[in-house]
Amino acid sequence: MKKLLDLITETMELAFDELGYEKSYAKVSISNRPDLCEFQCNGAMALAKQLKKAPIEIADSIADKLLDNKMFSEVNAVMPGFLNLKLSTDYLADYLVQMSGDPGRYGCERVEKPKTIRIDYGGPNVAKPLHVGHLRSAVIGESIKRMGIFMGNTMIGDVHIGDWGLQMGLIITELKERKPYLPYFNSTFTDEYPTEAPFTISELEEIYPTASKKSKEDEAYKEKAMQATYDLQHGNRGYQALWRHIIKVSVDDLKRNYKRLNVSFELWKGESDAQPYIPEMVRKMKDAGYAYISEGALVVDVKEETDTKEIPPCMILKSDGASLYNTTDLATIVQRVGSYNPNEIIYVVDKRQDLYFTQIFRCAKKTHLVGDDVKLHFLGFGTMNGKDGKPFKTRDGGVMRLETLLSDIEEKMYEKISENQTMDEEDARKTAAQIALSAIKYGDLSNQASKDYIFDIDRFTSFEGNTGPYILYTIVRVKSILNKYQQAGHSIVGIVPGAACSESEKALQLELARFNGVIEAAYAELAPHRICSYIYDLANALNHFYHETKILAEPDAAKQQSYIALLELTRGVLETCIDVLGFTAPERM
Ligand code: ARG
Numbered sequence: 005m006k007k008l009l010d011l012i013t014e015t016m017e018l019a020f021d022e023l024g025y026e027k028s029y030a031k032v033s034i035s036n037r038p039d040l041c042e043f044q045c046n047g048a049m050a051l052a053k054q055l056k057k058a059p060i061e062i063a064d065s066i067a068d069k070l071l072d073n074k075m076f077s078e079v080n081a082v083m084p085g086f087l088n089l090k091l092s093t094d095y096l097a098d099y100l101v102q103m104s105g106d107p108g109r110y111g112c113e114r115v116e117k118p119k120t121i122r123i124d125y126g127g128p129n130v131a132k133p134l135h136v137g138h139l140r141s142a143v144i145g146e147s148i149k150r151m152g153i154f155m156g157n158t159m160i161g162d163v164h165i166g167d168w169g170l171q172m173g174l175i176i177t178e179l180k181e182r183k184p185y186l187p188y189f190n191s192t193f194t195d196e197y198p199t200e201a202p203f204t205i206s207e208l209e210e211i212y213p214t215a216s217k218k219s220k221e222d223e224a225y226k227e228k229a230m231q232a233t234y235d236l237q238h239g240n241r242g243y244q245a246l247w248r249h250i251i252k253v254s255v256d257d258l259k260r261n262y263k264r265l266n267v268s269f270e271l272w273k274g275e276s277d278a279q280p281y282i283p284e285m286v287r288k289m290k291d292a293g294y295a296y297i298s299e300g301a302l303v304v305d306v307k308e309e310t311d312t313k314e315i316p317p318c319m320i321l322k323s324d325g326a327s328l329y330n331t332t333d334l335a336t337i338v339q340r341v342g343s344y345n346p347n348e349i350i351y352v353v354d355k356r357q358d359l360y361f362t363q364i365f366r367c368a369k370k371t372h373l374v375g376d377d378v379k380l381h382f383l384g385f386g387t388m389n390g391k392d393g394k395p396f397k398t399r400d401g402g403v404m405r406l407e408t409l410l411s412d413i414e415e416k417m418y419e420k421i422s423e424n425q426t427m428d429e430e431d432a433r434k435t436a437a438q439i440a441l442s443a444i445k446y447g448d449l450s451n452q453a454s455k456d457y458i459f460d461i462d463r464f465t466s467f468e469g470n471t472g473p474y475i476l477y478t479i480v481r482v483k484s485i486l487n488k489y490q491q492a493g494h495s496i497v498g499i500v501p502g503a504a505c506s507e508s509e510k511a512l513q514l515e516l517a518r519f520n521g522v523i524e525a526a527y528a529e530l531a532p533h534r535i536c537s538y539i540y541d542l543a544n545a546l547n548h549f550y551h552e553t554k555i556l557a558e559p560d561a562a563k564q565q566s567y568i569a570l571l572e573l574t575r576g577v578l579e580t581c582i583d584v585l586g587f588t589a590p591e592r593m
Contacts, residue, residue, distance in 0.1 A: 005102055005111030007521040009034070009043075012075065012089070016045055019069045025051055025062070032089070034518075041080070041088035042514060048085040059085025096513050097499060103516065104498045104573050110580065112520035114156025122340050123149050125352035126163030126262075126269060130254035131175055131212040134261045134406040136396050136459075137354075140385045143448045145352040146267045146586045147532040148383070154584055155527045160270045160344055165258070167251055167274035168332065171212065173233030175250055176243055177225065178215035179203070180232075188242035197242070201249035205257045208250065237279075264410055266441060266586055278335035282327055285338050285373065286320060294371045295320050306366035315359070318367040330364060337368045341378065348379040350530070355384025355454055383530055386456035388448070396459050413440040416465055417473075421593055435590040439473050440465075442587045446472030449585055450536035470540050475582065478543040479589040481550065482575045488556055489568050499569040508549040512570065515545040519577050523584070532585060539581045546574050 009032060016030040029047030036044070048066065052059035063081035070079045078090035103111045125145020128138050145161065152159040179202070180189050186202055187193045203211065219226040236243040255272060262268065286302070289295035294304050300323030307315045319330055340349055351361060361382040368374050390396045398404045418436035425432065447464035451457040467473045486496065518538065526534040555571070558564040579589060 005099075005106065005113065005520060007524070008099055008517045009521060011099075012043055012091075015070070015073065015075050016047075016066075016087075019066050019073075020047070023065055023069060025066075026054075035088070037088075040082075041078070041090055043089040043091070045087040045089065046085075048081075048087065052085060063087050091514070093510060096510065096517065099517055100513055100570070100573060101499045103519070104569065107576060108580065110516075110519050110573070110577055112154070112523045118156045118158065119347040120158045120160070120344055121152055121348045121350060122160045122162060122344060122346045123152070123350045123352065124162050124164045125149070125350075126161075126165065127353060128163070128258055129166035129171065130251055130274075131171065131208045133209050134258065136388055136404045136406060136409055139265075139406060139409075139444070140388055140448060140453075141352050141354075142262065142265055142267045143445050143586065144383070144385055144453050144532065146265075147445075147449055147584065148350065148352065148530050150584045150586060151523070151527045151530075151532070151535075154523065160346070161268070162271040162273050162340075163258070163262075163269040164336070165251075165255070165272070165274040167254075168276045168279065170229060170233050171216075172236055172247055172250065173229040173231070174215035174219060175208070175212055176232045176236065176246055177229040178211050178218070179246065182211075188246045190242070193242065197245040201253050202246075203249075203253065205253050208253055261406060264437075265406075266588075273336075273339075275332045275336070278332050278339050279327075281335040281338045282331055285335055286331075289320060289371050292371065299323070304367045304371060306363050306370065308366070315362060315366070318363040320367075330360075330367075333364050334368060334373060337364075337373050337380075341374050346378065348381060350381045350383055352383045352385065355386055358382065358384050381530075383453060385453045386451075388459050389456055391458060391460060393458065410440065410444070413443060413461060413465060416440070416461070417443070420465070420467075425592075427592065435593055438588060438590045439476055439593060442472030442476050442582070442589075444472070445585060445587050446475065446536060449532040450540075452531070452533050470536075472587065473593075475539055475543050475578065476589045476593060478546055479575060479578050479582075480591070480593050482546065482571050482578075483589075483591060485550075485555060485571055486568065486575065494565075494568070496568055496572050497565055499566065499573065505563070506549075506552060508545075508552040509567075509570070512542075512545040512549045512574065515542045516570075516573055516577055519581075523581075535581050535585060539578055542574065542578060542581075546571075546578075 013030060013032045016032050017027040020027045020030040029051045030045060031047060032043050032045045034043060035041045045066075048059045048062040051057075052062055055062070060081060060083055063085040066087060067079045067081040070076060073079070075092060075095050076089055077092040078088070080088045082088055123145055125141050125148070126138070127141055128134055149159045149161050179186070183202060187195070187197060188202075215229065219229050232243065236247055251274070286295070289304060290302070295302050297303075298317065301319050302321040303317035303319050305317050307317075319328060320334070321331065322328055337349070340346060353361070361384075365380040365382070368380065369376065374380065388396050396404060398408070414433075414436050417439045418432060421427070421436060421439070422432055427435065443464040447459065448457070450470060463469070464471055465473060467477050490496065522534060522538040526532060549570075553567065555564065555567045558567060582589060
């Protein structure tokens with residue numbers, strides 16, 4: 005379906021055209037004075053300058069032209085030359101009838117040319133638990149992926165785990181100190197290794213920080229860890245078997261955690277998967293003359309003439325020939341282009357890596373790892389801060405595990421809903437988890453991704469104000485009315501064409517009609533916060549309408565039917581939006 009705003013602009017263009025005015029001036033926007041009108045066109049002012057005429061004269065002539073147009077109930081020319089518009093209730097109702105007739109999409113069309121887009125939005129490291137630093141990537145990335153799918157694209161989410169490098173050598177070294185008798189450390193062992201890992205996830209999460217601490221204090225220990233890393237990467241059979249155990253145990257745990265966040269990945273690739281692509285990639289960069297030795301290291305220049313700040317060369321290999329974070333990301337691009345042949349790769353990563361990704365993208369383009377037609381997109385997000393304005397920490401200043409954060413908020417929600425509910429324990433727990441997730445995700449997504457924000461648990465979990473629980477509360481309210489209506493033996497029909505009787509009803513209808521435009525714009529800008537602010541407006545419009553209107557007690561059956569259909573459409577639009585944001589609403593709360 006065409007967007008309502010576009011339809012109005014088209015009508016306006018026609019009027020301009022018929023009066024001999026340049027129709028590029030006919031653009032219509034949502035009114036910034038809702039007390040005066042619903043839409044406005046300010047084109048007469050700019051046009052007047054060009055034609056050296058009084059703006060009000062032009063506005064008047066257009067208002068005259070539109071006098072009998074069925075689209076509007078009011079067209080007013082006001083000083084100095086504004087056109088204030090109100091939509092006719094019939095026209096609006098008709099638009100909503102069409103929206104209702106398209107359940108699930110509500111008039112939002114898919115993109116004309118679907119793309120294949122790979123999206124990198126995980127970045128956890130093995131053997132380290134997910135902490136709040138990983139929250140934003142997961143929450144924003146999942147929502148962008150869902151927006152992309154809704155718009156008709158093929159989206160391939162890749163967790164891109166950090167499963168390579170010194171951290172693996174550290175774990176192996178510490179294990180060897182503790183359990184030297186394991187077959188993985190016996191070089192004469194030629195049998196199959198055990199299928200069971202010699203550690204649990206909790207042990208692993210303790211082993212890694214211990215080893216990391218030791219390596220900082222003990223030079224010899226660090227040497228051992230570096231040697232173990234080298235041996236692992238150069239075919240030590242026992243270490244490789246151990247490494248597979250580490251990955252397996254970590255990934256199982258990560259999957260469990262992401263699942264609680266309602267986040268999933270199509271691909272569970274890691275940094276290690278890119279390693280086989282490195283030698284060939286480096287050779288090509290050297291052969292083509294892009295890579296050269298500078299102070300011992302192999303680098304590619306990526307600065308451009310138009311740069312206003314210094315962009316240092318992209319390092320490909322360290323002076324000892326070892327690869328680094330950059331090398332892995334570049335090789336990952338080779339790997340990604342090689343499979344699925346994407347039109348675009350989106351990275352949802354901490355914005356402090358902005359310069360780094362500028363270097364990577366330029367290097368990838370310059371050395372032709374990707375064609376010019378492939379879009380590389382960095383979506384950098386800001387930091388999640390505590391109420392003190394510093395990065396979010398536990399009460400004693402430690403790094404907060406994501407699991408702990410989730411459980412704390414679930415518990416808080418559970419207490420809240422248990423106060424005045426008759427749900428059984430299991431239902432209440434499930435509902436609490438749903439509300440908690442809405443609090444966390446909406447709290448995050450309602451901020452522009454690139455900005456830092458304050459994670460305020462008290463505010464985010466409130467059932468009032470601009471919060472996830474408020475949105476869910478509104479949906480539950482609507483569902484409850486719809487259920488009561490159906491329980492009384494009625495069935496829900498589509499919107500009944502006809503007039504909106506009250507201002508609050510019309511305001512709700514106008515909000516609903518914005519849906520396709522909002523989703524389109526949010527996707528174009530990769531901006532989930534636009535969807536959040538839309539559903540907040542929509543929920544407010546719904547609640548206002550609800551307070552002003554007798555719905556279940558309405559004696560006129562036709563009127564009631566129309567109200568109910570409007571509620572059903574509101575429910576559908578709200579639930580579609582929160583699904584795109586990555587959370588769901590309960591039946592009761
Ligand atoms: N594992 C990295 C870290 O902890 C984040 C990875 C982000 N993605 C990427 N393709 N570099 O910082």
